[in-house]
Amino acid sequence: MSVNDVGGRRRFEDSEYTLHIYPGSIAEGTIYCPITARKTSTAAEVIDSLINKLQLEKTKCYVLAEVKEFGGEEWILNPTDCPVQRMMLWPRMALENRTSGEDYRFLLREKNLDGSIHYGSLQSWLRVTEERRRMVERGFLPQPQQKDYDDLCGLPDLNEKTLLENLRNRFKQEKIYTYVGSILIVINPFKFLPIYNPKYVKMYDNHQLGKLEPHIYAVADVAYHAMLQRRKNQCIVISGESGSGKTQSTNFLIHHLTALSQKGFASGVEQIILGAGPVLEGLWDIQIDCIDDGI
Structure with missing residues (x-):
């Protein structure tokens, strides 16, 4: 093709x-x-x-x-x-x-x-x-639309085909987030979706993971409240191919965390953290190059 x-x-x-x-x-x-x-x-x-x-x-x-x-x-x-x-x-x-x-x-x-x-x-x-x-x-009419699962662990038939079909069906509905247990799969829509406003910040505030539609705010919220309740450091790992949207996902995470910590009040903390992002990414790239060169 x-x-x-x-x-x-x-x-x-x-x-x-x-x-x-x-x-x-x-x-x-x-x-x-x-x-x-x-x-x-x-x-x-x-x-x-x-x-x-x-x-x-x-x-x-x-x-x-x-x-x-x-x-x-x-x-x-x-x-x-x-x-x-x-x-x-x-x-x-x-x-x-x-x-x-x-x-x-x-x-x-x-x-x-x-x-x-x-x-x-x-x-x-x-x-x-x-x-x-x-x-x-006989294939003359489209098959009836099947229910999509917001958690891949809930698929009745778990294989590569059903996983990809479920992700594809959700993506067509502009549902770019899907859970795999406590792991969040994100598909880059290559456009802005109106799901990152203060309404969503409030919606996902102090909610158990999986109770609402999958969202990166839900992951940030769980980590934030776990840190407050357990008084232990929390870690969120973001991985993916180049261009998959890791940097943008990081920005959304930081936005939600700062919104929770500041309780809606404007603050320069978010901009300071976001401004450090490109520097940290550059240092990471240098470290990877050094490892590749055996330094």
């Missing part, structure tokens, strides 16, 4: 498509609402766009239904289903003639108060469900 292959595939995944969603009586006067979506856009994301575009009541619950031929059986999409991927399975005539009266289409439906949805006859719904199961097994 070449770099061009990967780049081409990424461009294909990022391509935008137009979905024609028919709201029916939910938005009277609107025949269909065009929604721009990508191949990886979920039904939940498309519904959010519809709610904003049609100015629907946000207190109500909506679902997307796929219809094979106008007036035919309705196939309710799960929140994690991808409508664009479903649309790409339609016949070419349906894709080229999406505004005609006999094509496949997506409908916007509202759930009843009891959470039920009118599917037509039970036998029709069972037949559609069985057809979906067969299509999933």
Whole structure:
């Protein structure tokens, strides 16, 4: 596989498509609402766009239904289903003639108060469900999204494949932190995530490791309170490949520790410690070079 292959595939995944969603009586006067979506856009994301575009009541619950031929059986999409991927399975005539009266289409439906949805006859719904199961097994539809584990020790099947798949699924949801017991795995997102503000500092203050979503603040908090309670020095080891984000992780640790020690008051202690970081890293690099040279 070449770099061009990967780049081409990424461009294909990022391509935008137009979905024609028919709201029916939910938005009277609107025949269909065009929604721009990508191949990886979920039904939940498309519904959010519809709610904003049609100015629907946000207190109500909506679902997307796929219809094979106008007036035919309705196939309710799960929140994690991808409508664009479903649309790409339609016949070419349906894709080229999406505004005609006999094509496949997506409908916007509202759930009843009891959470039920009118599917037509039970036998029709069972037949559609069985057809979906067969299509999933044959690879024509994406596999249902599995639960991700914030602690790899909780995986029911522990092997390299399940470990990597769990980390990949969490990374796609911008969950870059995952526990392995008391060890924290961090995946560099190569962008800033809004999970380092004072709200998170307060959230992880004096909490047992594992009670909340994995976070580097949780590790810093455990070390800080263990130091106060046991009156013993604590050590946090940060390791990883070059560019993995060790320096940034150190900065987040120091930020949380100084925030806890200063109780929210501004102080120059954090900047002093952070300023010493590059010097310490430089001394470490010199030490490594000396060891390599046999000095």
